[in-house]
Amino acid sequence: MPTPAGVGPKRTALHAVHKAVGARMTEFGGWDMPIEYAGITQEHLAVRTSAGLFDVSHMGEITVRGPEALPFLQSITSNDVSRLSIHQAQYSALMYPEGSAVDDCVVHRMGEDDYFICVNAANTDKDFDWLTKHNSLGAELKNVSSQYSQLALQGPRAAAILSKVTGVDLAAIRTYWFRPADCCGVNGILARTGYTGEDGFEFYFSPEHSEHVWNALLEAGKDGGLQPVGLGARNTLRLEAGYALYGHELDENTTLLEANLGWICKLDKGEFLGRAALLKQREEGLRKKLVGFEMAEPGIARDGYPVWVDGEKAGYVTSGSPAPFLKKNIGLAYVPPAAAQPGHEIMIEIRQRKVRARQVILPFYRRPK
């Protein structure tokens, strides 16, 4: 949604709606976004046990089209775009030559030579510039972020709620597939994707319908416990699910292998930006490794806190928080690869005090099948 002229953070088309219900707002990625409505804990639990509705219209969207779209995307993303069927999506990364990510993203194959990439809000301009700079093949690139609102409906009841406002056979949309769809009388792109660790959907559509779709979904879910959820719970939900957040687990100084994202590095798909660096690192070994931990003593790890291993300051926390569903204090941290071992103890430095934590297998939370 175009932002009103003037300075200050951008606003989604639902900004006034959030303010009207008393959401607490905060700046995130250059946008003034709802961080919480009823409270992070309550919103988090709603998504784990029934359903939550998120305004994630700050996310960026970039289209790549034409006969050169596939070879171009193959050359600049880490995952194998050629494996995508039409109406299938994949988690991937836009790459630097060093094997680190410009951004992590979801690539959707809309048609034969037609791709739609969802990227992080704060990185949208950087991503588009990077794509443009490396587009020597001449694929047709457009930053279409202002043409889309995006709502995420997440939780075990998401499909049941959505079925009330769409005629689409939702059972036919498997995880990480999508289709053009009418929801609440509005045409858009309906994807079975999300960032919470739950089943759920993300709907991309024209911003002028935002208020109508938001209200219609809340109405459809009001008997099912659906509630609006802000970015605060979005962060605790993704952390419990062990998902990376750009700027925390991922940045230009961290390779995908170090971030446990080897599974989106298809090193055998052919040449791509960063492939040589990743191959070299696979030979020579990682500099650091991302691990999950639980606090073993009272204390909450937070982003940036130092990590001590065997009496030495050896790493840092990338995300740390109380986990509202698991009822533990958890976090992600980079440690030396030799120290990365589930069950092994590390110390988190909290206000000049070293507090014991235990490494655990990721993800912290996996939804029941």
Added chain:
Amino acid sequence: MYPEEFQYTKDHEWIRVDGETGTIGITDHAQKELGDIVYVELPKSGDAVTAAETFGTVESVKAVSEIYSPVTGEVTAVNGKLQDHPELLNTDPHAAAWLIRVKLSDPGEVQKLMSAEEYEAYIQEAESH
């Protein structure tokens, strides 16, 4: 909303003075800003606190917040209930969720703090920005 018998700091703490003893807590405004409070770190009885210096920490799901002492003195009591029930700070910040009691070194310090009326004007001003 804000008790008349308290004095308030710009950092959103309150103090209620009875003779030489002050009871200290965080304001309703502070707990609302923090959101769901999940962890509290407080000093021990006998520890010294200094006006305008930090004496503890309150953490919500999303944030860490230092607590500043409105006065100088010695801690005489700590609210032990908050260790197991930090959420009391959200539900009853002006009464059940007091943080510490302090024997005041200089009762005159309290005069520098804000009255309830001044504090309400102060937070309204802050919210309008």
